[in-house]
Amino acid sequence: MPRPFVFNVMDGKRDRLVQIKVQLLVRGYENETLAKKHIPLLEGTLVRVFGVASVAQLRNPEGKDQIREQALIELNKETKKLEGKELIHTVLFTGFVLQ
Template sequence: MADDVENTGSKKKLFILIALAVTLLIGAGVAAWFLMGDDTPESGMAATSANQQVSAVVEPAYYVIMPQPFIFNVVGDKRDRVVQVKVQLMVRGNNNEALAQQHIPLIESTLLQSFGAATVEQLRTPNGRIDLRKQALFAIQSSMEKISGQQVVDRVLFTGFVMQ
């Protein structure tokens, strides 16, 4: 009978030790998974697929050169000035490049209207020229959207700017 009590006690100890070992192994596995298993492969895959989706949407940039520089008068506080601006348009994709080439007279007219509204004080400062480019871009996008249903032009670039 004493042997049965000792046997039962050692079986309980063995059972407790096995349960404790299994718990420790599971805990160590979970801890290793949290510490070693960072999300870089998954987020890398997600970033790669997101980049592929963006690159599928974003087409290559093309530049449409306006055939002639724009020469116009600007009213100043002391005297009038003559301004010459060389312009290029950045478009995305072959389709938008073809549309911009097709509608160059409309784009030139729109740019002349935008430039005609400028003042000498505005054109003297870099921020003023940036504002003028933004106004010109908005005007071109609006007029092209009326004609083709698309904005077509992404940026208006001044590649030459002279004010006398």
């Protein structure tokens, strides 16, 4: 993805700042081209998935894996609607900061 996702998550009465750098793994040049064409949709989908994450999920490896899996499911659901096939093979977090 071209830029990191930065958002706030409530932790009790306090806001926590989260920054996640994401890379999407696709297989094949055709799928790469189609994925690049739909970057705004993919970004919106990731914002939606990240927006429902809790601080507890973001703090532990199992929770991060759940978020990654949910992101993959939602991304492929959207690409299947538009292109008739699942384009994304893997969602990778290449940078992760929780303050």
